Amino acid sequence: MFILVNLKAYPCDPIEVATAARDVAEASGARIAVSPQAADIARVADTGVETWAQHVSPNAHGSHTGSTLAEAVADNGAEGTLINHSENRLKLADVDGSVRAAERADLETIVCANNPAQVGAAAALGPDAVAVEPPALIGGDVSVSTADPGIVEDAVAAAEAVDEDVDVFCGAGVSTGEDVAAAGDLGAAGVLLASGVAKADDPEAVLEDLVSGI
Numbered sequence: 001m002f003i004l005v006n007l008k009a010y011p012c013d014p015i016e017v018a019t020a021a022r023d024v025a026e027a028s029g030a031r032i033a034v035s036p037q038a039a040d041i042a043r044v045a046d047t048g049v050e051t052w053a054q055h056v057s058p059n060a061h062g063s064h065t066g067s068t069l070a071e072a073v074a075d076n077g078a079e080g081t082l083i084n085h086s087e088n089r090l091k092l093a094d095v096d097g098s099v100r101a102a103e104r105a106d107l108e109t110i111v112c113a114n115n116p117a118q119v120g121a122a123a124a125l126g127p128d129a130v131a132v133e134p135p136a137l138i139g140g141d142v143s144v145s146t147a148d149p150g151i152v153e154d155a156v157a158a159a160e161a162v163d164e165d166v167d168v169f170c171g172a173g174v175s176t177g178e179d180v181a182a183a184g185d186l187g188a189a190g191v192l193l194a195s196g197v198a199k200a201d202d203p204e205a206v207l208e209d210l211v212s213g214i
């Protein structure tokens, strides 16, 4: 199970989370990555933790003010990128363009989707993985794997029907090792989470609990 911590725009210390994630990953052998604000990618990557961007734009080099260039995040240490999110919704054509931009820059890709139908559409674009995250459960206390296990199973089936090589992650409300174990039992290859770590008083303790569920 891959644990990807999306820091969104939370007011946490990205370096504190990154060093905790690095240490827990090293001690446990688990794969843990941190996805900070774009401006923090280089210093988060400097800690040695696996670092992901939260977004890349569909465009390549050129006259694109305000874009987040895939090549730029890769040059600054990102190894992968999230694409699309319930909180940053893209048109399908832009999801496609961002997956292609990430491929050009050798970034691994996870496309986020709200439901199994979107998972199928996203899987057709050939990312490395898709993540199903029901918007109503994002930021809540109950994990998707407990509140709506069927949506995870349906997402796994939807992706498999389109492309067996596309992994499925789940996210929303994940905060414990039990949540991670339940997600794995439902067929997820990893979890995407945010508030459980970004808002924690002790991010390292939460990460240690999370890896106990792998």
Ligand SMILES: O=C(CO)COP(=O)(O)O
Pocket (backbone or CB within 6 Å): 006, 133, 137, 138, 139, 140, 171, 172, 173, 174, 192, 193, 194, 195, 196
């Ligand atoms: O949106 C999410 C990760 O991308 C999930 O957020 P929470 O873990 O805060 O529910």
